[in-house]
Amino acid sequence: MIRLQAQEFPVVGAYIHALCSISLDPSKTYLIENRLSGIAEELHCGSYLELLQKAKSDLSGGVQRRIINDITTRETLFFRDSSPFDLLRFKLIPELIDRRRSSVAPIPIRIWSAACSSGQELYSIAIALKETLGDVSKYKIRLLGTDISDAAVATASEGIFSEVEISRGLSEASVARYFTRVPRGWKIRDELRGMVCFRRLNLVEDFSGVGTFDIVFCRNVAIYFNEKDRISMFTRIGQRMERDGQLVIGSMESLNGLCPQFESRRHLRSVYYELKTNG
Numbered sequence: 001m002i003r004l005q006a007q008e009f010p011v012v013g014a015y016i017h018a019l020c021s022i023s024l025d026p027s028k029t030y031l032i033e034n035r036l037s038g039i040a041e042e043l044h045c046g047s048y049l050e051l052l053q054k055a056k057s058d059l060s061g062g063v064q065r066r067i068i069n070d071i072t073t074r075e076t077l078f079f080r081d082s083s084p085f086d087l088l089r090f091k092l093i094p095e096l097i098d099r100r101r102s103s104v105a106p107i108p109i110r111i112w113s114a115a116c117s118s119g120q121e122l123y124s125i126a127i128a129l130k131e132t133l134g135d136v137s138k139y140k141i142r143l144l145g146t147d148i149s150d151a152a153v154a155t156a157s158e159g160i161f162s163e164v165e166i167s168r169g170l171s172e173a174s175v176a177r178y179f180t181r182v183p184r185g186w187k188i189r190d191e192l193r194g195m196v197c198f199r200r201l202n203l204v205e206d207f208s209g210v211g212t213f214d215i216v217f218c219r220n221v222a223i224y225f226n227e228k229d230r231i232s233m234f235t236r237i238g239q240r241m242e243r244d245g246q247l248v249i250g251s252m253e254s255l256n257g258l259c260p261q262f263e264s265r266r267h268l269r270s271v272y273y274e275l276k277t278n279g
Contacts, residue, residue: 078169116145119156146201159188
């Protein structure tokens with residue numbers, strides 16, 4: 001493994017921050033080494049500064065995309081931390097339908113998984129909607145998953161999961177109901193795959209073109225962001241929410257004292273956020 005030298009850290013850390021707003025202090029040297037040493041060795045780099053030079057000189061952007069793919073965390077599982085999905089099933093969706101029932105038909109339900117990783121969160125949302133609504137064709141559903149990683153988006157779009165992945169968060173009954181056996185593991189059934197779409201998106205960059213949403217899941221994304229970048233990202237996410245929309249973030253995260261345009265709400269074990277109304 002190529003070791004990251006102390007004098008290299010400020011340059012490498014600044015480059016990673018510029019790519020994806022992840023702020024790393026010197027205590028995270030091991031993280032850079034564990035995730036980027038493989039690329040550096042494959043490209044015959046003697047140091048991480050040489051890797052950065054190759055990334056900057058690669059006009060195709062391929063090396064940079066590989067760095068992004070490997071440095072960003074993709075730890076996920078189906079129905080990770082069950083409380084947000086209970087919140088979705090028993091409060092957010094029923095109340096959304098009640099609010100829209102008399103205004104428009106079919107009722108639109110637009111949900112964005114803003115850091116979807118390899119797709120488990122958005123497919124979990126699709127399953128929750130199917131089980132809550134029954135006949136989803138009666139609603140105008142738009143489920144969008146975005147992630148900074150090309151590799152993660154490709155995996156999510158394919159919708160095939162290994163035996164280990166499928167066992168994390170799903171019951172045997174759910175696997176049998178929503179997946180089919182394929183040579184490489186388990187494939188999400190077409191009914192659910194047709195409900196979702198995935199695209200690459202860097203939350204550091206402009207995302208005003210994604211549309212507007214009733215519910216946004218943006219969980220455990222800003223853990224490594226500095227305060228300025230957190231404020232910027234959540235402010236721009238708020239601009240993509242309907243006025244009566246809701247934002248769900250990680251259980252260890254909080255917007256209190258950070259983004260005054262949001263106010264927190266609690267339902268059972270879950271905290272979520274709504275935009276403050278004027279007056």
